[in-house]
Amino acid sequence: MPATVLPEPAIEPVWTSQEGSMARDTALNRWPRIVQAMVDDVTFAAKSANEPQRLEAEELTKSLDSIREEIVADAALKPLERDGSSDIQRYNDQLVSLGTVSWLNSPWLFAECYMYRRVQSLFARSKGWKGYDIFKRQKDESLVKSRAAVEELATHFVENVMNARLGGRSSHAEEQKLLFLEMTQIALWGNATDLSLLSSIGVDELGSLQGRNAIEKNRRNVVDDASEAVWSYLAKPTRANRRIDIVLDNAGFELLTDLVYGAYLLESGQADYVVFSVKDFPWFVSDATHSDIDSLLEHLDNSVLFPNRKYIEPLVRRLRCLFEAGSMTFRSHPFWTEAASFHDFETTSPGLFKCLRSSALVIFKGDLNYRKLTMDGLWPHETPFRAALGPLGAGSGIRILALRTNKSDVCVGVEDPVRLESLTRESPKGEWLRDGKHAVISFSDGS
Structure with a gap:
């Protein structure tokens, strides 16, 4: 006889809008600092890059800074741009299922993964920065x-x-x-x-x-x-x-x-x-x-x-x-x-x-x-x-x-x-x- 699988529990995930939660503090304070550190890393790495990479780095840092500004302004989350990977569609489907959500009013787990996936998409769509590990220096x-x-x-x-x-x-x-x-x-x-x-x-x-x-x-x-x-x-x-x-x-x-x-x-x-x-x-x-x-x-x-x-x-x-x-x-x-x-x-x-x-x-x-x-x-x-x-x-x-x-x-x-x-x-x-x-x-x- 097959084992009985328990039904899905009726527990909602924590949202970034919940006052006093770790989710709220992370979205308000940590995410802007993390993205700013990304900007600083690319800026530093570009100093030793070739000319095409340096020019592209300027666009990357602008895009990263735009993400940081969106978080601070509590902008609505927008669909991810395609970068050739199939998971982009699944992210966007999830976003549609959530309705209108913003950085400070969304399921914490989704918004956090969305942020890192959006950053990865920037590098995946680049020419000279594909495969670049923006966190390697810290590691x-x-x-x-x-x-x-x-x-x-x-x-x-x-x-x-x-x-x-x-x-x-x-x-x-x-x-x-x-x-x-x-x-x-x-x-x-x-x-x-x-x-x-x-x-x-x-x-x-x-x-x-x-x-x-x-x-x-x-x-x-x-x-x-x-x-x-x-x-x-x-x-x-x-x-x-x-x-x-x-x-x-x-x-x-x-x-x-x-x-x-x-x-x-x-x-x-x-x-x-x-x-x-x-x-x-x-x-x-x-x-x-x-x-x-x-x-x-x-x-x-x-x-x-x-x-x-x-x-x-x-x-x-x-x-x-x-x-x-x-x-x-x-x-x-x-x-x-x-x-x-x-x-x-x-x-x-x-x-x-x-x-x-x-x-x-x-x-x-x-x-x-x-x-x-x-x-x-x-x-x-x-x-x-x-x-x-x-x-x-x-x-x-x-x-x-x-x-x-x-x-x-x-x-x-x-x-x-x-x-x-x-x-x-x-x-x-x-x-x-x-x-x-x-x-x-x-x-x-x-x-």
Whole structure:
């Protein structure tokens, strides 16, 4: 008998018109600054460009500045110009279905995706700036500034995973579990670029009370923590060729934590191969693209930028080896840069949906993926995660793990009323929803 799929929940997505919301603040304050930074980037890059590119850059900056002025003036959203990609029509169809909407009075998720897609269309329709990553300079600078965290992560992986080979020691089940919890915490908090948040326990401490206490301390700010359930699922004997998919969020240091997490899942025997999903083009400032993976490894190979080579070199060698062997691969798909909620996954991209259904586990990283998973709706916080997933929850057949630090108003899975009351009391203005210091490790087995 086929599993029963839950009906679409009656929850509306958050709008940029909602006073006091993160959506409103983002539209009013952050979007104009982000677009201005784009103008500044193109202006800087044009200084070293050839004459045709410089002339075209002037037009690009005018168009970008026009977008910024529209946001400030709360102009109506207008149809996207065609650039040869099929998703343009889907954006415009969504816009028609919404009726008359403006920058400060529209569904937040749609308007934000629309903004980045409109910017991409400018470059896609250009001659000398096709494929230009308007955010690359910021991504590279962020990685270089994270040198201490990179060195600490490399040390942790080489000593506790590569050298210890804990994954192959079946007699040490408790150590394997604790290492999984630790590595999952690293993947979760990777966008903090500060591993001082983590215990970084040593291999000799994994089975000790000290190791357990350190990991528990790190989990206190995880308001929905399903890591034990995920471990129980992954630790079960399974068929060969088990694939785990990781839908990436940010480039830079967070991307490194994700690659290391994928390598750990392979070393520990929890995955036979790992597939990373990247964006087709520059997206939401720091989201990872195919070229960001290459750039990351090239930066780590640079002994001037990263002079402490003891652990970084063996880490990079291992990552390159896993990519070359096909144990780790990456792919992109237009769906990841569309404005659709993931609730529309099966109807919008049935092929990708079917592919992910065959995965042993799909790990969604970051705030934007979490917003799309939950339809960017202001659910009651005690709503179970699998209920907020709608068609991707019960009966979907997709096993989902969301690793997300809280940076927007939507958050579900806080099913303990005592914990929810405590959070409300400690953060009367809802700071725990946005401060990046609280997080979720949410899991649905799709059954």
